[in-house]
Structures are given as C-alpha cells and as structure tokens.
Amino acid sequence: MDPNEVETETPSLDFIKSNLRDAILQCSDRGLYFAAKWAAETLNSLPESFIDTSTSVSDSLSIFNDAKNETTENFSSNCERDKYLLAKSYFDVKEFDRASFVLEKCVSPKSLFLKIYAKYLAGEKRKEEESNDIMGPLDDPKAINKELVTIQEELEKLYNENEMDGFLLYLYGLITKQLGSQRTAIKFFLSSVNAYSYNWSAWLELSQCVGDKNQLKEIMQELPKHFMTKFFDLHTSVELNENQNNFYSLLSGFSPHFKDNKSIKTLKAIVHYNNREFAEAEREFDELILSDPFRLDDMDIYSNVLYVMDKKAKLSFLAHMSANTDKYRSETMCIIGNYYSLKSEREKAISYFKRALQVNRHCLTAWTLMGHEYVELKNTHAAVVAYKRALEVNPNDYRAWFGLGQTYQFLKMDFYAIYYYERATVLRPQDARMWEALAGLYETVNVNSQEKAIKCYEHTLECSDCDDNSTKSAVSRLATLYESIDPVKAAKYHKMILQRDDLNADAEELRNAHRFLAHYNRDLGDIKAATTHAQDLMNYGGTAREEGRNLMNDLTSLAHDNPPPPPAQLSS
DSSP states (O other): OOOSSSOSSOHHHHHHHHHHHHHHHHHHHOOOHHHHHHHHHHHHHOOHHHHHHHHHHHHHHHHHHHHHHHSSSSSSSHHHHHHHHHHHHHHTTOHHHHHHHHHTTTOSSHHHHHHHHHHHHHHHHHHHHTOOSTTTOOOTTOOOTTTTTHHHHHHHHHHEEEEEOOOHHHHHHHHHHHHTTTTHHHHHHHHHHHHHHOOOHHHHHHHHOOOOOOHHHHTTTSSOSHHHHHHHHHHHHTTTTOOOHHHHHTTTOGGGTTOOHHHHHHHHHHHHHHTTTTHHHHHHHHHHHHOOOOOTOOOOOHHHHHHHHHHHHHHHHHHHHHHHHHSSSSHHHHHHHHHHHHHTOOHHHHHHHHHHHHHHHHHHHHHHHHHHHHTTOOHHHHHHHHHHHHHHOTTHHHHHHHHHHHHHHHHTTTHHHHHHHHHHHHHOOHHHHHHHHHHHHHHHOOOOGGHHHHHHHHHHHHOOOOOOHHHHHHHHHHHHHHTTTOOOHHHHHHHHTTOOOOSSSTOOOHHHHHHHHHHHHHTOOOOHHHHHHHHHHHHHHHHHHHHHHHHHHHHHHHHHHOOOOOOOOOOO
C-alpha cells in the first residue's frame, strides 16, 4: 500500500494502521524518534480491526514483514547498506559526527537524510555545550549551530537537482527556519507533509511557524485531505489559544477510531487548563496517568494545574513519581520546581527550572515559570530576560506577555507594560485577568485614557471566566469612570452596586452610589427617587451625612417650588 496515496476523508481503519506501521519504520530508520513514538502511540490507540482479529500470529508477522519490505530503501549497493547500518548504530549512541562521516559518499535518500541530520545534531550538541550556563555570563542566546550554512548548501544542491523526498524536504525546512527564513521554511514544510504525511515532526515544525488564525486558514488550504491534517489543525488551534468551542468543533470532525488517542486527550486537558477549568483539567490528566503511569509528556502542565489548585500533597506525589520514572527529563525538573515554588522556596525552584533548561533549552514551561519566580524575588531584570526567552521559544505564550506587562508595571514603565498587556489580550481575548490588568493601567497612565479603560472593563465583564471578584471590581470602576462621561450608564452600574449583598453597611461604594444617584435623579426631576437616596446617604457619618442633609434641603425646596399636579377629579 502506497503511503503517499491520496487519502479519502474517511479512510478505512486497516488503511490507517498499515500506513502508521510504515511510518514507525520510516521515521525510526532516519532517527526521527519522536515522530516514530507519536505514530506508534496513535497506532496502539486505535481499536482492533477485522484483519487484527481474524489472522493468526504467523499471518500477522507476514503482513508486518511485507510492509517492512515494501518500505526498505533500495540502496545503491550492499556496501552502502552496510555503511548505513554502521552509521545508524553510531547515531543511536549519539556519536553523530562518526555517523555523518561514515555516510559521506552515500547517495540513497535514506543515507543522505541520516548523514545530514547527524551533522545537524552534532552542531546542535556543540552549540548547547558552548552556552550551557543558563542566564549566566557564558549563556549566549544568539549562539548558532555552525553546521547550518554547510548543510543548507548541500540541501540546496539536492533541491535544485529535484532529488528530495518528504523527509529531506522536512530537514531543509528545519535548517531554513533556524537560519531565520520563516516564510521559506513554511514552503518546505508544506512540501514535506504533502510528499509524506506521516512524519509528525514536520507537522509540529509547521505548527510552530503559524503566527495567527488567519495564517492557519491560509496554510490549511494547501494541506492534503488527510487525518494527519486534522491532528495538525487541532494541535495548532490549541497553540494559538483558540476558544473552547472551536476546539470541540474541530474534535467532532475526527473519526470515532481516535476516541482513545492520548494526544487528543492531552490537548483536551490543556484546553481546560487554558480556560481555567482546573478541576476538568485535573480529571483529564488523572485519566492519562491511570492509562499510562510512566508517561511524562506534558506532565509539567499538569503540575501547573495542581499548583494553581494549591494541591501540595498531590503535586509532591507527582514529583516523586516523575523522578522515579526519569529524573533527568525537563518535565520532571519543572514539576519539582513547581513543588518548591508552592512551598515558597524560590531559589530551589529556580535551580530546578535552570536544570530543565540545561536538558532542553527550548522548554517553554521552564522559561515562563522561572520568570514568575524572579518576579516574586523582585529580580525584575532576570524576570524580563526569562520571559523574553520564553517568547523566543513560542511567541504565542500569553503568560510570558502578561508576565512582561506585570514586570514593567512594577518598574513604573507604564507604556511598555501597556504594550505587553495588549499583546496578552490579543492572544487571550476571553481572559478577564488580561483586560482587568490593562484597564487598571490605563486609569493610572493618563486621564485621557479613561475611555480605553472603560472598554477594557467592559471586555472583562464579557469574558466567560470573569469571576465574582473581577465582576464586582469592573462594575465599581465602570460606575466611577462613567460619571463624567455618560451619567445614564454610570447610574446603571451604581444601581448594580446597590444590589450587591456582600458589602458592609458603611462601605464606601454604597455611599458613592447613593450620592451619585441622589444627584442624578434630582437633575432628572425625579424628586422621590432622589429623596430616597439622600435619606440613605444621611445614615452614614461624617461628610456623607452632611451632604445628605444638604441634598434633602435642596430637594425640599424643589418640591415646594414645583408641587405635584393635583389628582384629576372624577366626572360625576
């Protein structure tokens, strides 16, 4: 079965399974272990099909071997095949330079890929070793892989000679992206997934190039009609912080075959976390751990959930479980760092986040959380550096944008803070915290920014996650801000304040509401309503009582000057 065959919208289960088996072999042969793992997990999450239940063990092995034979590379000679096998053994033990050297004169696509990929990884390894002092004097965020230019020249020659398969196109896109040409990289990734659709690593790289939902729509038009495209769309929508309704709309387009898929379940948990539905996110992650107790992928996000819920005991258990599974994984170190942060041991937390970054310099969670810790320690310079490094990893990380806003606000650099808060609201338009922070800043920056502050507070009230405290705060501020701009709307919000039952009888908000409504109704000519509010104002002490008394005198005078009309007499 041809893996590049045009796939229908609803392919058969056997078709999907056959191509996933092929993908596991193809990706593993090229050292793309993450893509191979993804394909294997997806394969094993699928239900049993007719061919799986009706064939014997020997028949099943025959089917597997046939698939393997169909996808085995036709090397130019047995000598080249032997060199490939030697290079692959070096590659597997991370001797990348040796692997690349062995394949220097090989010409088959698989050998070419492994040779160039090994050279790339050798350069990455040297780059990490040269700047492994995280946020220290030897940490160079602009360090580059010195092999990139040589690799690009070699790939460009192959591209011009039209000798590239889907995997080499993926590698060309990866190199081009690292050299800073994002648009060209997108072109190569699109060509790669169209040529071979089962390399999940290519889809992930393409996803990281997507800046917003409009760009995603454009890219979707150039992708194949394939179930992998649906996975890409779902994953990218979560990365872009699309709303929950959009996520479940995309999810409804999946075949029932994928209902047990772990990637989808993880994305559901992340969507709940992004929407601050922490109990639901906790439940989804608990189910993932029950089904796969040694899983560490994305468990750092689960630790964020437990941190926000203040579940110290459960976070401690997760930290011990992760350390017993693999203490040197970046996810494990982020989990332990979160645990120490919850105990307010800031320095220990930072040390673990730095260890996570020594393992994986592109660990977004570690950069962002380290920024939070530096904010708590009032080390604003280090916080800014950490947040900006997080944005280099993922420009769509709203937490880093928001953190930068808070940091610059603390530094009294309000216009910088406004810029970063605005970027956060673009990424999270339904997050009340973003709008509330931006509104408060507009109020303090300039009197002329009142209208912008009003719009932000109104956005706060429209957010689905706006809790009681945010609602009460926004209503109170809107009532005050509208007083000089739109008295009708100010009266509306002051009336909402009077309907609250959580305020003390002598609360300043209640006094202000009665004061404004007394004057507002007097100006409207509604003497009765104005008198009611003036009398309520007299129940307070100090200047409020005096103001209420003056209002009552004024209202009494108005009532004498403008007596109510006599009641109409009934006709006999």
